[in-house]
């Protein structure tokens with residue numbers, strides 16, 4: 331289909347300008363898909379996996395098994411008060427394709443007595459990666475093509491091989507994450523469940539997810555080259571996986587296996603476990619779909635929510651389109667108005683405070699003054715009293731003096747008479 335632009339005409343409906351034309355010969359734009367592939371290969375790919383599962387459920391072993399390498403992870407502590415997340419990024423290369431792989435593991439998941447808040451750290455992690463991407467998108471000078479995309483493309487949820495069903499924490503966590511990430515539940519350490527129990531266990535898990543309306547990632551069935559395989563794989567979820575870092579020799583070939591006194595589990599043997607199915611679906615068939623769904627569905631939802639929170643809308647109350655600039659201008663004037671109102675409020679509060687303080691000072695001045703007056707009065711009264719007692723004392727002294735003289739005179743008269 332070729333679009334012919336007519337510069338002189340005024341803009342008209344796009345559909346009326348598009349005509350189908352035959353090419354006279356080979357032009358060359360049929361190489362576009364190849365150009366796209368070359369460009370992508372040159373840039374390399376990023377893929378991020380979030381592994382959620384209890385301590386020692388086999389997360390690291392499964393990652394080593396999936397990517398056929400040793401990521402060198404160490405066992406996590408199991409006595410943490412909260413769930414934590416630890417992410418590591420690796421550069422891998424297969425043929426000429428470079429993959430920047432980030433594996434984020436939960437630490438201490440399911441170890442707390444109260445597990446009600448276990449999902450929070452996970453939701454925060456996923457949202458923080460979306461937020462970082464959104465902030466990069468909103469920058470004036472963006473580096474989306476080159477900046478590392480940390481958004482979670484696949485979330486492997488490791489279910490304990492109890493043989494019974496899901497735990498409450500599994501349902502709560504998956505429900506919180508379903509609109510944020512592509513959840514792929516896997517039954518961990520599936521070699522611990524018998525073949526007969528496994529079918530019932532898988533069915534119970536899917537029934538519980540269904541009953542609680544938890545949406546997990548469905549392998550896409552719209553591409554006819556893979557629709558049949560993906561459809562049949564969707565019916566076999568959750569995959570029962572076994573991981574191992576050990577190898578045994580089978581028919582002259584080294585294969586990954588777990589050895590037991592009664593025999594061995596061959597990881598890549600489809601009659602032993604679903605590991606191959608998981609690797610096929612996660613890496614070989616649907617890796618690009620997982621990246622696309624993350625960008626087009628989960629990130630889009632996050633972006634919508636965040637922009638709405640920031641006050642942006644596409645149409646106004648009259649269903650008329652609202653431009654970004656218009657929203658920005660109105661937000662700016664709202665912001666300025668609210669700033670002014672806040673400034674006025676602060677000013678009023680300051681004036682009121684000053685008045686209040688002045689009144690308080692006046693009151694305390696009055697109080698001090700009256701206290702001073704009272705003290706002065708008391709002092710004068712005290713002084714008068716003291717003056718009075720002094721006067722009385724002096725009178726008493728004089729009286730005493732007078733009597734003493736009298737006594738002395740009396741004594742003289744008496745001695746003269748005796749003579």
Ligand SMILES: Nc1nc2c(ncn2[C@@H]2O[C@H](COP(=O)(O)OP(=O)(O)OP(=O)(O)O)[C@@H](O)[C@H]2O)c(=O)[nH]1
Pocket residue numbers: 383384385386387388389390391392404405406407435436437438518519520521522571572573574588
């Ligand atoms: N039976 C069985 N054991 C397994 C399987 N996968 C791993 N293990 C064993 O389980 C133990 C813990 O495995 P890890 O892979 O370290 O588990 P993890 O979930 O990464 O552990 P943390 O990171 O410490 O939480 C090791 O002894 C593994 O050999 C499995 O599929 N089946």
Ligand SMILES: [Mg+2]
Pocket residue numbers: 389390391403404405406435
């Ligand atoms: Mg680990």
